[in-house]
Amino acid sequence: MNDSNITRRHVLVLGGLTLGVGAVTLAGPGPAWAATAGDDAAAVAGVELVPVAASPVAVLAKVGHAPAAFPRQLAVQVRHVDTDLPAGTQVAISYEPRIYSPLPSAVATVGTRRLRTTSAIATDPETLVTTCTITLAEALPAGSNPVVVVGTAIPVLYPRDLVAGPAEPTAAVSHKGTRPGGRKNLRPGRPEAFGEVATPWGLEVSGVWDRHEWADGARWYYYPARITLSSVGPGTAPVAAAFSVALDPQVVADVHIVGARLNDKTYDAGARLLSDTRTASLFETRWTTRAKLKAGDRLDLELKVRTRTVKGDLPTVKHPTVNLIDMGNHVTQRQTGRTTMSRRDSTWA
Structure with a gap:
């Protein structure tokens, strides 16, 4: 008689704690936003994206690759200490669908208050990279610093648990109707505990x-x-x-x-x-x-x-x-x- 109830483990492994900061810039009066390309672009209007990179997960690829570190949550904080965010502000987070699953509804919060938002998900047919775009339906005063969460790492079990060449998770800010620029890579620092090149086994x-x-x-x-x-x-x-x-x-x-x-x-x-x-x-x-x-x-x-x-x-x-x-x-x-x-x-x- 075979076993009738199997307890499943998660594929993704807890690592250390890291936090990275990068800037996405805005220019022009009011909602006329222009994002400066590049991961390390200088902030023109005092808006920056801060990846929420706590407890990174290890993603295993094929033989000859070191375990890669990815954020556990597809989340980012939009810091705007001296800049108001108008209604229609959009945060677009792109991710590898083999690693992440979107939330039923993307979430944006200020403190404990959930903001009024809409969201949409699209997948590039060529790269298969998925992007979730969340749009703020309300204006926010300077210093609100909302946190946007669109998805989370999912348990991937054998034989799909080895993910070769995963796409980088990135985020960008723009205003509704404009193309986002200055994408920020959300990858956390790689914990030493993840080790070097090793052969996966199970x-x-x-x-x-x-x-x-x-x-x-x-x-x-x-x-x-x-x-x-x-x-x-x-x-x-x-x-x-x-x-x-x-x-x-x-x-x-x-x-x-x-x-x-x-x-x-x-x-x-x-x-x-x-x-x-x-x-x-x-x-x-x-x-x-x-x-x-x-x-x-x-x-x-x-x-x-x-x-x-x-x-x-x-x-x-x-x-x-x-x-x-x-x-x-x-x-x-x-x-x-x-x-x-x-x-x-x-x-x-």
């Missing part, structure tokens, strides 16, 4: 379940009989595969690994018990093997589970879970969405 957890029955078959509890660890590559896992098995101590008395096969051949997995935790509500064992799985490898581990004699209903139950643990360099770990397996369909009361 593992999937699956398995076969058995079940213990009591009360003449009216009650039952699932537990893993076999755990399968599969490598999706392209790189080799940097450390030996390790995992935890969490079960209900009311039902399960002990767990042992009694056999292993690597790519359908008998294998000495060197399975070693790292820890054994027992409380009134949790029985958890943590295991390591000696297998650094290469792309395409499959390690099958056979478990022997000793169950207890259960009588009647249980007040509650700890659902069984198997999780990858201690797998090292998580920045370059591919997000397979299958690093955990669980069953939620036991019947105990």
Whole structure:
């Protein structure tokens, strides 16, 4: 029986905290705006775009590329300390649709107040870069400094989790009916924790379940009989595969690994018990093997589970879970969405 409920992980990985500032300039009286091209253009009218670059995410490309840093939110603050913003002011943010998803409705706020706006989304048919343009429906006095948010990084799972050559996220300000210029790159500084060139790798957890029955078959509890660890590559896992098995101590008395096969051949997995935790509500064992799985490898581990004699209903139950643990360099770990397996369909009361 296959696992029926898989917990999915996000592909994108938390990094450090950075904040960049660049200027977009406006010229001319009233709403007659002219933007000066260039990322570092000097501010003519005191308007600048400040990327909201907290908690950048790591985006993995193909082999031979270092993890790239992208902003978690497609957001920018429009600073205008000495300049009024007229109604019709537009902020256009362009982004890579393989990394970002637009909000159902773009948002602009001043403090805790949400501004009246309209927004539109368009995709360039040649570059496939998407642009969300938000238009302010109200004028703002100097110093309001609104924050505009149009989208957020999305979880992308294997096999689409490697994004080669992503488009740069950029922002620009203009007035309605004019072409925006002076685009500001929203990319944050690259955290050192993202490391240098590395080969992405990833593992999937699956398995076969058995079940213990009591009360003449009216009650039952699932537990893993076999755990399968599969490598999706392209790189080799940097450390030996390790995992935890969490079960209900009311039902399960002990767990042992009694056999292993690597790519359908008998294998000495060197399975070693790292820890054994027992409380009134949790029985958890943590295991390591000696297998650094290469792309395409499959390690099958056979478990022997000793169950207890259960009588009647249980007040509650700890659902069984198997999780990858201690797998090292998580920045370059591919997000397979299958690093955990669980069953939620036991019947105990």
